[in-house]
Amino acid sequence: AGRASASAPSAGTDIRRVGVVGAGLMGSGIAEVCARAGLDVLMCETGPEALKAGRDRISASLERGLRSRKLTAAERDAALGRIRLTTEIAEFADRDLVIEAVAEDEQIKTEVFAALDNVVTRADAILATNTSSIPVTKPAMATRRPQQVIGIHFFNPVPVMPLVEIVPSLLTGDRTRGRAEAFVTATLGKHAIGAQDRAGFVVNSLLVPYLLSAVRMLESGYATAEDIDNGMVLGCAHPMGPLRLADLIGLDTVKAIADSLYEEFKEPLHAPPPLLLRMVDAGLLGRKTGRGFHDHS
Numbered sequence: 145a146g147r148a149s150a151s152a153p154s155a156g157t158d159i160r161r162v163g164v165v166g167a168g169l170m171g172s173g174i175a176e177v178c179a180r181a182g183l184d185v186l187m188c189e190t191g192p193e194a195l196k197a198g199r200d201r202i203s204a205s206l207e208r209g210l211r212s213r214k215l216t217a218a219e220r221d222a223a224l225g226r227i228r229l230t231t232e233i234a235e236f237a238d239r240d241l242v243i244e245a246v247a248e249d250e251q252i253k254t255e256v257f258a259a260l261d262n263v264v265t266r267a268d269a270i271l272a273t274n275t276s277s278i279p280v281t282k283p284a285m286a287t288r289r290p291q292q293v294i295g296i297h298f299f300n301p302v303p304v305m306p307l308v309e310i311v312p313s314l315l316t317g318d319r320t321r322g323r324a325e326a327f328v329t330a331t332l333g334k335h336a337i338g339a340q341d342r343a344g345f346v347v348n349s350l351l352v353p354y355l356l357s358a359v360r361m362l363e364s365g366y367a368t369a370e371d372i373d374n375g376m377v378l379g380c381a382h383p384m385g386p387l388r389l390a391d392l393i394g395l396d397t398v399k400a401i402a403d404s405l406y407e408e409f410k411e412p413l414h415a416p417p418p419l420l421l422r423m424v425d426a427g428l429l430g431r432k433t434g435r436g437f438h439d440h441s
């Protein structure tokens with residue numbers, strides 16, 4: 145998991161000033177691990193409420209870390225003190241690295257990258273996307289510096305999961321790739337794996353068809369949600385079953401990843417099943433809204 149070196153200066157690269165676009169589940173987790181690694185973090189959202197929700201999420205997660213003795217009260221305070229909030233993307237001018245973690249929507253991501261390209265002034269700044277499934281080339285082409293755009297894909301919950309996927313596009317420069325890898329491993333203390341720039345990368349290409357199969361099993365009345373999840377927890381030693389995991393990821397995000405995979409490969413196993421679509425229509429998005437395949441209220 146992310147190394148909690150709150151008092152030590154960050155190690156590994158020349159990257160010190162990080163910007164995070166989006167303060168949702170992933171953005172707030174990324175901001176937290178960067179702050180815990182000693183970096184200066186600026187987190188941007190569209191409005192003050194979303195920023196406050198992100199900051200509350202970070203505080204709650206740091207409290208959890210404190211309770212399980214992964215960090216001290218002083219380290220918690222230092223980490224919180226390193227995170228500044230803004231609604232103005234123009235404030236990202238001096239950032240060495242920006243990680244975009246907005247909704248899994250190609251148009252929104254493309255707009256964010258076009259804006260970042262206009263405001264980030266450092267000549268060697270890295271512009272990264274935390275996309276789970278949209279090819280990195282798409283946001284890269286919205287900039288005038290695709291050689292400096294790369295996928296840096298974290299896993300949820302970010303402070304707990306050790307993995308990061310590094311996804312260069314066909315245009316990403318070797319230096320960008322090397323610095324991104326050093327940042328993830330030496331600075332954040334995470335494990336990096338590489339993947340080529342095709343929808344889903346390594347993990348979601350394997351995981352999402354499995355999650356969708358579990359939804360289809362439930363939809364057809366083949367087994368209950370409880371039994372499907374217990375099957376994989378007790379039969380295969382997974383930490384959580386597929387429906388509970390879909391609730392953790394967020395059903396809107398699962399649908400968005402399925403859509404990207406389907407668009408790329410046209411495989412029926414990637415098509416989101418009607419039950420998933422209806423749950424997203426109904427706002428039953430999983431843990432973040434209190435109800436998904438399970439009740440989280």
Ligand code: CAA
Pocket residue numbers: 205206208209212214276298299300301303304305348383384389393397
């Ligand atoms: N923030 C910080 N710490 C957290 C946390 C959070 N949100 N959630 C859990 N933790 C910590 C706890 O403090 C606890 O630490 P200690 O063991 O040191 O006390 C540890 O994680 C375990 O937590 P719990 O005991 O509360 O609960 P658990 O044992 O059931 O574990 C879990 C919870 C870590 C989420 C575990 O169930 C798990 O690993 N689930 C699978 C998660 C997974 O597969 N994630 C990948 C999703 S796919 C993705 O993200 C990519 C994508 O693009 C969709």
